[in-house]
Amino acid sequence: MDGSFQFALAASDAPAEADFAAFCAEVDAFLEDELTDELRAAGRETAGLKSAPEACAEWRRKLSARGWYAPSWPVEYGGAGWTTEQRLYFENACAAADAPILMNSGVRTIGPLIIEAGTPAQQARYLPAILDGRHEWCQGFSEPQAGSDLSALGLKAERDGDDFILTGSKVWTSFANYATHMFLLARCEPDSKGRDGLVFLLVEMDRPGIEVRPIKFIDGECETNEVFFNGVRTPAADRIGEVGKGWAAAKQLMAIARGNNTTTGALRRALRAAWREAQAAAPMDAGQIARLADLDRRVDEFEALEARFNAGQMGVGAAPAASALKLRASELHQTITEVALEAAPYSAFAQRKYLGTRAATIYSGTSEVHRNILAHAIGCP
Numbered sequence: 480m481d482g483s484f485q486f487a488l489a490a491s492d493a494p495a496e497a498d499f500a501a502f503c504a505e506v507d508a509f510l511e512d513e514l515t516d517e518l519r520a521a522g523r524e525t526a527g528l529k530s531a532p533e534a535c536a537e538w539r540r541k542l543s544a545r546g547w548y549a550p551s552w553p554v555e556y557g558g559a560g561w562t563t564e565q566r567l568y569f570e571n572a573c574a575a576a577d578a579p580i581l582m583n584s585g586v587r588t589i590g591p592l593i594i595e596a597g598t599p600a601q602q603a604r605y606l607p608a609i610l611d612g613r614h615e616w617c618q619g620f621s622e623p624q625a626g627s628d629l630s631a632l633g634l635k636a637e638r639d640g641d642d643f644i645l646t647g648s649k650v651w652t653s654f655a656n657y658a659t660h661m662f663l664l665a666r667c668e669p670d671s672k673g674r675d676g677l678v679f680l681l682v683e684m685d686r687p688g689i690e691v692r693p694i695k696f697i698d699g700e701c702e703t704n705e706v707f708f709n710g711v712r713t714p715a716a717d718r719i720g721e722v723g724k725g726w727a728a729a730k731q732l733m734a735i736a737r738g739n740n741t742t743t744g745a746l747r748r749a750l751r752a753a754w755r756e757a758q759a760a761a762p763m764d765a766g767q768i769a770r771l772a773d774l775d776r777r778v779d780e781f782e783a784l785e786a787r788f789n790a791g792q793m794g795v796g797a798a799p800a801a802s803a804l805k806l807r808a809s810e811l812h813q814t815i816t817e818v819a820l821e822a823a824p825y826s827a828f829a830q831r832k833y834l835g836t837r838a839a840t841i842y843s844g845t846s847e848v849h850r851n852i853l854a855h856a857i858g859c860p
Contacts, residue, residue, distance in 0.1 A: 499565070502565055503568055503572075506568065506569055506572050507572060509545060510572060510576045510578065511576075513541045514577075514578055517534070518537065518538055518578065518579055519576065519577040519578070520577075521533075521579045522534070522573075522576075522578050522579045522580060522748075523577040523752075524828070525580045525748075526828060526831035526832045526835050527700050527702050527831075527835045528580070528582045528653065528654075528702055529581065529582040529654065529702070530579035530580045530581070531579075532657065534579040535580075535581055536612065537579075538578060538579040538581060539581060539583075539612050540612070542581075543610060543611060543612070547559050547569070548586065548610055549586045549590065549609075549610060550565070550566045550569060551566055551591070552586075552590065552591070556594050556602065556606055557606060557607065557610045563786050563789040563790055564786075567743060567782065567785070567786060570742055570743060570744030571743060571744055571747055571782075573744060574745075574747040574748045574751065575751070577748075580748070582653075582654070583615070583616070584615075584616040584617060584618055584653075584654075584658075585605075585609035585614055585615065585616040585660075586609060586610075587735075587736065588618065588662075588732055588735050588736045589605075589618075589732070590605075590606060590609050591735050592662075592719060592731060592732045592735060593605055593719070594606070595731065596719050596720060596728060596731060597719060601681070601717075601719075613659070614659050614660050615657055615659050615660070616659075616660050616661065616662060617652050617653060617654050617657075617658035617660075617661050617662075617684075618652065618653065618662060618663075618736075619634075619649040619655075619661045619662065619663030619664070619682075619706060620632070620649070620663065620729070621651045621652070622634060622647070622650060623648065626651075626841075627841075627845045627847075627848050629664070629729070630673045630674045630726070631673075632665070632666060632677075633647055633666060634647035634648070634663070634664070634665040634666060634708065635647050635665065635669075636665035636666060636667040636678050637669075638715065638722075639712070641714060641715055641716070642712045642713060642714055642715055643665070643667065643678065643680065643712075643713055643714075643715050644710055644711065645680075645688075645708040645710075645711040645712075645713060646708055646709065646710055647665070647707075647708055648705060648707045648708065649661075649663065649705070649706045649708075650694075650703075650705050651694070651703045651704075651842070652691075652703060652705070652706050653702055653704075653842075654702060654704075655684070655691050655703075655704040655706050656691050656693050656701065656704050658684050659683065659684055660681060660682065660683055660684060661682045661684055661706070662679065662680070662682075662719075662732070663679075663680055663682060664677050664678070664679055664680075664725050664726075664729050665677065665678055665680060665725075666678075667722055667723060667725075671723075674726040675723070676723055677723065677724075677725035677726050677729070678715075678718055678722050678723065678725040679718055679720055679725035679729055679732075680713060680718050680725075681717040681718065681719070682711070682713045683713070686712065686713060687711070687712075688708060688709040688710050688711040688712075689706065689707070689708060690706070690707040691704050691705070691706050691707075692704060692705040692706075692707070696834065696835075697834055700831075730798070733801070733843065733844070734797050734798055735801075736843055741805070741809055741839065742808070743778065743781060743785050745808075745812065746781060746808065746811060747778060749812055749815045749816060749832065749836075750771070750774055750775065752819065752828065752829075752832060753771060753774070753816070753829075754771055756819050756822065756823040756826045756828060756829045757771065757819065757822035757823055759823065760822060760823035760824075760825070760826060763822070767818075767821075767822050770818050771818065771822075774814065774818060777811055777814075778811070781807055781808060781811060784804060784807060785804060785808075788800055788801070788804050795853075795856050795857075796856065798852060799852050799853050799855075799856035802844070802848075802849040802852040803849075803853060805843055805844065805849060806849040806850065806853070809836075809839035809846070810839075810846065812836050812839050813836045813837070813839055813840060816829070816832045816833040816835075816836045817833065819832060819833065820832075820833040
């Protein structure tokens with residue numbers, strides 16, 4: 480299938496067949512014209528969550544100039560306003576053409592949250608800066624004692640007039656070493672526990688008292704970081720939602736993030752790489768071909784699931800639907816890289832890709848957490 484999947488949307492949402500064909504032709508022509516050999520190489524060589532910074536910056540500029548940097552954002556906020564069908568085609572076409580991978584938390588997570596729950600002033604301040612690349616965002620949730628049990632977080636946010644003073648740390652913060660801003664949860668009521676007494680803040684990373692220490696992974700990459708807050712002063716107005724009610728904003732954001740952190744496009748990229756590495760390693764036997772062909776089928780199935788999710792047709796609430804998508808995607812991503820490594824055990828790329836996906840079933844909630852969410856959604860105790 481590889482990008483040709485057509486999902487039956489409501490008639491009012493689906494573009495006319497001729498219009499969609501024209502859209503596909505426009506996307507194909509754009510990728511052919513704008514993807515240089517260097518950009519394609521950067522995309523093809525990406526084993527982690529994001530391509531090299533220089534390639535990302537150049538590809539973002541090209542997408543922004545076309546108005547395609549934020550495919551799912553509404554047009555009135557600077558997005559492309561694409562339907563699910565259009566977005567899936569574009570992602571799969573980018574994967575097939577080896578376009579650089581842009582893992583921008585601004586476009587994917589905090590931007591949509593600001594559109595849904597931010598004030599008009601926040602929308603005016605942050606959204607244009609996300610779109611033109613001035614702001615790069617990272618997520619400050621996990622702490623040394625609070626991972627999947629996020630409600631155990633302890634970063635202190637002490638109110639002092641119009642500001643909060645932040646003291647504590649975050650860990651496993653992806654791309655904090657590149658970010659200009661962080662969205663985070665902190666505890667603003669000292670005696671509170673669990674999900675009560677939290678505040679959801681938007682914090683500039685150049686504020687005095689913030690220290691970022693990259694964490695080197697076993698594959699040599701430094702995509703995640705420790706971040707320390709030593710009496711960091713930040714405006715209380717730079718928050719989403721009410722003081723003390725930050726958990727509600729975090730839940731809203733995680734429903735967004737879990738629905739898009741591993742997309743069909745990401746899975747197709749990994750599977751293309753698996754075929755490529757397996758073919759380069761040695762003549763493929765029937766068993767390897769059958770396993771990779773079965774993974775092709777499973778990615779097609781996931782694309783149908785992603786389309787249903789984006790069309791609101793999962794049959795369960797938003798939170799369990801997002802959990803189902805994240806669970807299926809992250810475990811399938813790991814399976815693809817496992818098969819690739821078995822087929823090409825001496826490939827440096829296959830090794831890096833395999834190691835890079837080991838945390839996929841941990842970030843944004845472990846697989847066990849998501850299975851519990853799904854169990855509760857269907858009435859299990």
